Amino acid sequence: xSRAATAYDRxxxxxxxxxxxKVTTYGAVARLAGLPGRARQVGYALAALRxxxxxxxxxxxxxxxxxxxxxxxxxxxITQRLRLTREDVRVxxxxxxxxxxxxxxxxxxxxxxxxxVPTANRASRA
DNA sequence: GCAATGACGCTCT
DNA sequence: CAGAGCGCCATTG
Numbered sequence: 001x002s003r004a005a006t007a008y009d010r011x012x013x014x015x016x017x018x019x020x021x022k023v024t025t026y027g028a029v030a031r032l033a034g035l036p037g038r039a040r041q042v043g044y045a046l047a048a049l050r051x052x053x054x055x056x057x058x059x060x061x062x063x064x065x066x067x068x069x070x071x072x073x074x075x076x077x078i079t080q081r082l083r084l085t086r087e088d089v090r091v092x093x094x095x096x097x098x099x100x101x102x103x104x105x106x107x108x109x110x111x112x113x114x115x116x117v118p119t120a121n122r123a124s125r126a
Numbered sequence: 127g128c129a130a131t132g133a134c135g136c137t138c139t
Numbered sequence: 140c141a142g143a144g145c146g147c148c149a150t151t152g
Contacts, residue, residue, distance in 0.1 A: 026134050041149055043133040062134055069133045139143080
């Protein structure tokens with residue numbers, strides 16, 4: 001099937017690169033996967049995933065930092081929220097996470113310490 | 127092959 | 140900050 005399998009593999013590879021405790025957006029994954037502007041396809045690829053996959057799809061949220069999925073009430077939706085919370089990722093009551101704090105960036109060299117997360121760090125912490 | 131849908135993104139209100 | 144509208148392209152019926 002299809003040559004498209006390569007695109008999927010690309011997306012999965014990017015998602016796998018996401019470290020625990022951080023979340024990324026579909027658009028970012030799409031861009032890193034080589035599909036600029038095709039965030040929808042990323043979601044499609046993740047939707048094709050199955051239970052037991054090695055891809056931490058739960059770390060992928062939309063640009064609004066919200067747990068998209070078909071519905072937050074779905075089994076998968078609950079699983080995502082549960083997993084994120086387990087990784088110290090605070091999920092809002094509206095199934096939203098602060099991208100400003102957990103937003104993962106492809107920083108290959110973050111030796112500078114912490115260029116990202118400008119402010120609003122620390123503050124509350126469960 | 128065409129029509130409808132969708133684990134989205136961005137802009138405006 | 141939240142809601143609604145429009146655009147993007149692949150998968151499915």
